[in-house]
Amino acid sequence: MKIVLLAGDGIGPEIVAQAERVLLFLKQQGLKIELEPALLGGCAVDATDEPFPEATRKLAAEADAILLGAVGSPRYDTLPREKRPEQGLLAIRKALNLFANLRPVMLYPELADVSTLKPEVVAGLDILIVRELTGGIYFGQPRGIEYQEGQKVGFNTMHYSEAEIQRIAHIAFQAARKRNGKLCSIDKMNVLECTQLWRDVITEIAQSYPDVELSHMLVDNAAMQLVRDPKQFDVMVTGNMFGDILSDEASMLTGSIGMLPSASLNDQNKGLYEPIHGSAPDIAGKNIANPLAAILSVAMMLRYSFNEEEAALKIERAVQATLRQGYRTEDIYEIGLKKVGTIEMGDRVLANL
Amino acid sequence: MKIVLLAGDGIGPEIVAQAERVLLFLKQQGLKIELEPALLGGCAVDATDEPFPEATRKLAAEADAILLGAVGSPRYDTLPREKRPEQGLLAIRKALNLFANLRPVMLYPELADVSTLKPEVVAGLDILIVRELTGGIYFGQPRGIEYQEGQKVGFNTMHYSEAEIQRIAHIAFQAARKRNGKLCSIDKMNVLECTQLWRDVITEIAQSYPDVELSHMLVDNAAMQLVRDPKQFDVMVTGNMFGDILSDEASMLTGSIGMLPSASLNDQNKGLYEPIHGSAPDIAGKNIANPLAAILSVAMMLRYSFNEEEAALKIERAVQATLRQGYRTEDIYEIGLKKVGTIEMGDRVLANL
Ligand SMILES: CC(C)[C@H](C(=O)O)[C@@H](O)C(=O)O
Ligand SMILES: CC(C)[C@H](C(=O)O)[C@@H](O)C(=O)O
Helix, strand or coil: CEEEEEEECCCHHHHHHHHHHHHHHHHHCCCCCEEEEECCCHHHHHHHCCCCCHHHHHHHHHCCEEEEEECCCHHHCCCCHHHCHHHHHHHHHHHCCCCEEEEEEECCHHHHHHCCECHHHHCCCEEEEEEECCCHHHCEEEEEEEEECCEEEEEEEEEEEHHHHHHHHHHHHHHHHHCCCEEEEEECCCCCHHHHHHHHHHHHHHHHCCCCEEEEEEHHHHHHHHHHCHHHCCEEEECHHHHHHHHHHHHHHCCCHHHCEEEEECCCCCEEEEECCCCCHHHCCCCCCCCHHHHHHHHHHHHHCCCCHHHHHHHHHHHHHHHHCCEECHHHCCCCCEECCHHHHHHHHHHHC | CEEEEEEECCCHHHHHHHHHHHHHHHHHCCCCCEEEEECCCHHHHHHHCCCCCHHHHHHHHHCCEEEEEECCCHHHCCCCHHHCHHHHHHHHHHHCCCCEEEEEEECCHHHHHHCCECHHHHCCCEEEEEEECCCHHHCCCCCEEEEECCEEEEEEEEEEEHHHHHHHHHHHHHHHHHCCCEEEEEECCCCCHHHHHHHHHHHHHHHHCCCCEEEEEEHHHHHHHHHHCHHHCCEEEECHHHHHHHHHHHHHHCCCHHHCEEEEECCCCCEEEEECCCCCHHHCCCCCCCCHHHHHHHHHHHHHCCCCHHHHHHHHHHHHHHHHCCEECHHHCCCCCEECCHHHHHHHHHHHC
16 A cells, blocks of 8 residues: 655654654554655745645555645745645645545543633543535635726635535435434525535435434534534534634644544545644744644544554554653643653654554 | 614514613613614514515614614524525615624623633633625625536635725724724635735735734634634634634633624614624523623614713623622523523613613
8 A cells, every 4th residue: 555645844744754653663563555755835835846746646646545744834925826835735635536524523531621621511522524625615616816897806616516515425424323323514504505505415315314313503603512512513514614614613622733633535535644733833843743643644544545443543542542641742731741742752652552 | 863673583572672671761861862663584574575674674774773683593494595584684784784793702700600611711801803794705696506517506606805805904903903902814815815815905904004913814723713712812804704603603702692792884883783692592482581782782882873982881881780790691690690581681780770
């Protein structure tokens, strides 16, 4: 199995290095994998003048899975749009048809106090957010900035077809079936026709999943309910834009976004795996970034792309054991525990593996 | 001064009744006002088959200010789109050109424990969210659901012109100037060209307000930062859709959305004032709804439309005194305090006035 490693920008290289150690360990243990580094984002712009160079496109197309650190840095914000690191990320998602973005939001019991929410509100939190990733307003046409009647106007198009909604619906219902059997679909059907279609199609697909309890919620209410009572949710499914906002809100409920992995899958379970946190340029190169989200992204890769549930669980248990032993990077540190750097955290997880 | 009262649906009539008592008391004290009831939302659909009937349109056009309870109920969700209560609300905003939606998010010290967030994270919270209300994806054309190549597609258009962004920017900068001089503008410029224009125009207008400290934040990050450290914000400004989501999220940080008023203004300070909470059909008619958001909406009306700062402060102080005396409706009740119904809460505020 071929895995492409996209270290990316900022803290990306440091955290991917620790995840790579985990992969190499599994290889020693007999997992048949080949690792291949490539460029995406700002580092790719620096080297090739393109955020998603042709060489990366080829490698990614041939790979079975991709591990990404993070892309972006304010120093690219003034480049023309198509040269910015984020465009590389959007382009690879689209090129590989990675329409299903899975974002588990879990609070490890060991970290319950790190949250800004009261422990009783978030203890045991375990939500899976399923976000459509290759459609919606992110990719809709027409889009742009133009002159009209003497002034500039900016516009984008939110767009979903039945087929696009159906395929993400199936992913979400199937995920709910494997969990607690509850799916909440998020839309803004009282204002946006596009999301009225979303609600209609989800409702239709629900007939094939009588064992899953479906509910619908407006996006503004969902943003509230995540704060009021996040544990009411099991699986949430929504479009690209709302998924971007709600999954970031949800992840911050845990107080430790340095812990959260994600998967972006196509219809053959080929996937791109990445932490949900950003490239954090301010702490890059200091050996203080938390590598656990990158390591847990490897676990997701094993589960979804390689069907290696056992190995995935092994990694997740090693991470939890490390937390139980009291090791913490700075972002999740609490007084009385053992503060470690990026590399030492990698050491500890490997020791527990 | 003419005030139109739109009681609306669900708990709307009950809470507006208490706000009306406050207005009538001020009238006794010499405030020159006339009150006129009218229909909007589901009650209007029931009576006239239109959510925003012509009679209401005329009264609203002639009025100096409007007080709204709340509109909507699930029992209208199956009506054709144009007959649903929310369409009445959208239509009155557009008809009166109420482009500036002001949503103060304040946590009264007396209610610090009601929040699901740790008290130290939210104590003293005082944010003003300025939301553009008559543009963006809410009103952009084209929009709809159509057949294309044998399947349905749904689409909406996010759209802003320079002029639309400029006028809301001025409102936001001026508000920041009267508060702590900090403005944070929210966009998704790394993906949406429409919001790139938003950022560019806000940055340009900032030159006229050198005394205000402007920052920009991506909407996904803003959704996180509201959970991580909401007190970092003073004034936030954003478009219609993001404002809908973020203001609801922010209001829930206080744990007491039954307390929060809002104003929607045109360029002559004519305004529609309403609680940010919904019509709560499940508790309608039970005399348990919290009337304080409606009463505080009257305070905002006096401040923004009638320039009666003294009277506005008087109401706000009466509300705070009532809380200090320990009176609570069910939504904000804590053990040891005095639970009261909607009407008795009105009594208490009037007594303190
Ligand atoms: C970097 C950006 C384009 C991206 C997005 O908006 O999808 C990021 O926020 C994410 O959620 O992965
Ligand atoms: C009822 C609905 C149309 C409305 C909106 O989305 O603007 C509401 O959520 C609000 O925020 O006032």
